[in-house]
Amino acid sequence: MNIETMETHSFDVLVLGSGGAGLRAAVEAASGGGLSVAVIGKSLLGKAHTVMAEGGAAASIGNVDSLDSWQTHFYDTMKSGHYINNFRTVEVFAKEAAARVLELEQWGAVFDRTPEGLIMQRAFGGHSFRRLAHIGDRTGMELLRTLQYKAISMDISIFQEVTITRLLMDKDRIAGAFGYYRADGHFVVFKAKAVVLATGGWGKVYKVTSNSWESTGDGAAMAYRIGAELQDMEMVQFHPTGMVWPPGVAGLLVTEGVRGEGGILYNSEKERFMLRYDPERQELSTRDVVARSIFKEVQAGRGTPHGGAWLDISHKGADFIKRKLPGMYEQLLTLGDVDITKSPFEVAPTCHYTMGGVKAHAETCATNIPGLFAAGEVACGLHGANRLGGNSLADILVFGRRAGIAARDFAGSRKGEVSIPESQIEEEVTRVLEPFNRPNGENPYTIHEELQAVMSTHAGIVRDQQTLEEGLEKVLKLQERAKNMGAQGGRAYNPGWHAVFDVENMLTLSELIIRGALERKESRGAHWRTDYPDELEEMGKWNFVHEYSPDGDRIKQVPVPTMPPALQEICARPVAPGREASDKPNQRKGASS
Known part of the structure; x- marks a missing residue:
């Protein structure tokens, strides 16, 4: 199949995911001027999983508790993550969260107010101070609404209800993505000089989950298959x-x-x-x-x-x-x-929530694939072994922005046209159509239901060696059965066909969750092993990083970055002193009232 005969679009920056992280990245990428930016959403604009985040966005604004500071937010986040977080990621986050929340207010977000007209902040688990800026219990919805209106006011192309099935490469660099429109199934190729992954998590691998239907780990699985490193996958x-x-x-x-x-x-x-x-x-x-x-x-x-x-x-x-x-x-x-x-x-x-994900650089959100960036729940580094409530909404603002800046800079420096070998397109077209050759093949919904049962039983809130090993064996068997998944009917309005690719991605990530859980022979944060009930100092020195190979997953131990003395000092004292007045963000009273 000739790529020139297929619907093809070319952009400087391509953002996969239309939730909070994706829209914030797109806004920043388009703010530099002169670059073309597109957002690809699996669902309708405004319906991303961000709307499910209710409680608030954590930021040390200090409107309610004046002693709050970025230092204390840093301490709380590191402690909650049981110190396997990337300290630099946490430092950047804690220092910038307040500015990003106030920026959102300036863009029109309507926060609850204190009697003085400032943004109200509420208490949340694990936070030393009342820190969560909120809009009742619908904060995620308001955040997404604000970013949505900001994005559509700019020169950003938005594609709705498009499933991306493969990331495309130009030699060792990212070159775009291949997918199809969910409504009628026709294929589309997106060429891009830089790609931002903002595709969210993979909570749908479990039977009982707060996650919406989109959360099938598409971005992480596709990135893994092209060689991106995934980290801390055991942390769910x-x-x-x-x-x-x-x-x-x-x-x-x-x-x-x-x-x-x-x-x-x-x-x-x-x-x-x-x-x-x-x-x-x-x-x-x-x-x-x-x-x-x-x-x-x-x-x-x-x-x-x-x-x-x-x-x-x-x-x-x-x-x-x-x-x-x-x-x-x-x-x-x-x-x-x-x-x-x-x-x-x-x-x-x-x-x-999935704390693990695509390993991303603290300042730039860059992955180990040139031109590929990751922000939000799909990325790893901020939360460590356990995420504090409210840190997710602040996360997508801070690192969505940083990913957008880095992608914009990378795309601007990349000269010449993006080249995608036609063989990649041909291979993917064949793969994506293959389920129609097996109309009586395995039912993807059955595979998904069985996978959820396996993960809930063998890799859920409580784990041990035998249970995990049994779970891994079952997941591998499901992967073999999944090779024969089939689809009936045509490509238009066919949820059974869509489910094939969701299930493939979830099976890939489920294997990594279990393999990571087997490697981490201790209990730490969200990872609770009854056969290793204690948190071990030696295990706390390592992150587990997954690399794809044709022969299967490769896991390597990577040292947790060592904090500099100044940050170690912050973690040594429970409550950091109040910041100087010059460090306080500048909030206008009643700015969005």
């Missing part, structure tokens, strides 16, 4: 509070904002059990601790009727709840027939 976060009942909404997120606004956890014996597990932080302990605590209570026979814990916010009063948590009030009432202003409700851990 289980948010402690997902809906439990009815079954159709099991796993749907109950924002940490409920606990941030005063919600209390109880077991079936009406005991406030977090007083035992973390007497100091209680319900506002880190997510890994709270999730394990609920799991242990259920295992001990003190769980709720449907296998979780009770979460109660009713003591705060109906007016307070409806004002601070309107989304949660409506969600639980509509989907669970529970009025949270009157009674407690059941919650249980749900797969929520």
Whole structure:
């Protein structure tokens, strides 16, 4: 097939993913002037998984707690990540998060306000201060709305409902991407001098998850296949509070904002059990601790009727709840027939976030593939072994911007036309159409359902050597069966065909999750092994990096970067001193009121 006969577009910068990280990258790439920028979305614009982030964006603005500082945010993030984070990534993040949130306000984001007219900030688990800038419990939706309007006001091309199946190479450099329109299945090639991956995580490998349908790890899997390094894949976060009942909404997120606004956890014996597990932080302990605590209570026979814990916010009063948590009030009432202003409700851990991903440079978000950059949940380096609530929305603002700058600079310096060998296109067209040659082949939905059962049972919130090894064997068998997945009908409006590629990507990443979990013979953050229950100093010196090879996954140990003395000093003291006035971001009162 001749590439010239296929729909083809050429851009300087191509952004894969239309969520917060992708749109922020595109805005920055297009701000330099003179470069062409495009955003490719798997779903409709405005429907990306970013809307599911509810509680807020963490930033040391200091509007509510004046002693908050980037140093304390740095300390909290490193501690939560159990010190396998990249310290430089965390430093850049902590220093820049406040400016990015205030910038978003200047672009039109409507945050909740203090009585003085400043951005309101709420408490969240693991944060030393009230730090999360929020819009009720719909912060992600407001962030995405703001970035969406900013992007469409600029000269940015936006392609909606396009599935990308392969990253294309010009020798050792990125050259673009191949995909198809989901509506009618016709193919499209995007040539680009630089590509930003902002494709999100892969929570759909688990049965009970807060993730939406797009979260199948497409970007990470495609990057891995062209040689990009993936890191810390064993680190999968289980948010402690997902809906439990009815079954159709099991796993749907109950924002940490409920606990941030005063919600209390109880077991079936009406005991406030977090007083035992973390007497100091209680319900506002880190997510890994709270999730394990609920799991242990259920295992001990003190769980709720449907296998979780009770979460109660009713003591705060109906007016307070409806004002601070309107989304949660409506969600639980509509989907669970529970009025949270009157009674407690059941919650249980749900797969929520993937801390591992494509290894990205701290300042530039560059990967080891020239011209390929990664930002947001698809990237690795910031969160380590456990992500703090609220750090994800700030993450996509800080590193979406940095990825956009770096991609713009790379594209601007790349001379000449991008060259894509026709053989890459021909190979991918053949591969993508192959399922239609097997109309009676394996059902991708069946493979996906079985994969979710395997991962939930063998690589979930609790792990051990035997269980992981059994899980790996099952995943490898599913990979063999997946080679015979089939699709019926035509290419137009065919979700069964789309599912084939989603499942292939999830199978690839599931194998890496288990292999990483087998290598990390300790318990650290979200990674809990009952056969190695302690956090070991020696294991904390290493990140596990995955490299693709035709013979299978190769794992290597890479030393965790050593912090310089100044940052070690910050981590040695629980609360950093208040910053100087000159370090405070300049926020206008009522800027978006």
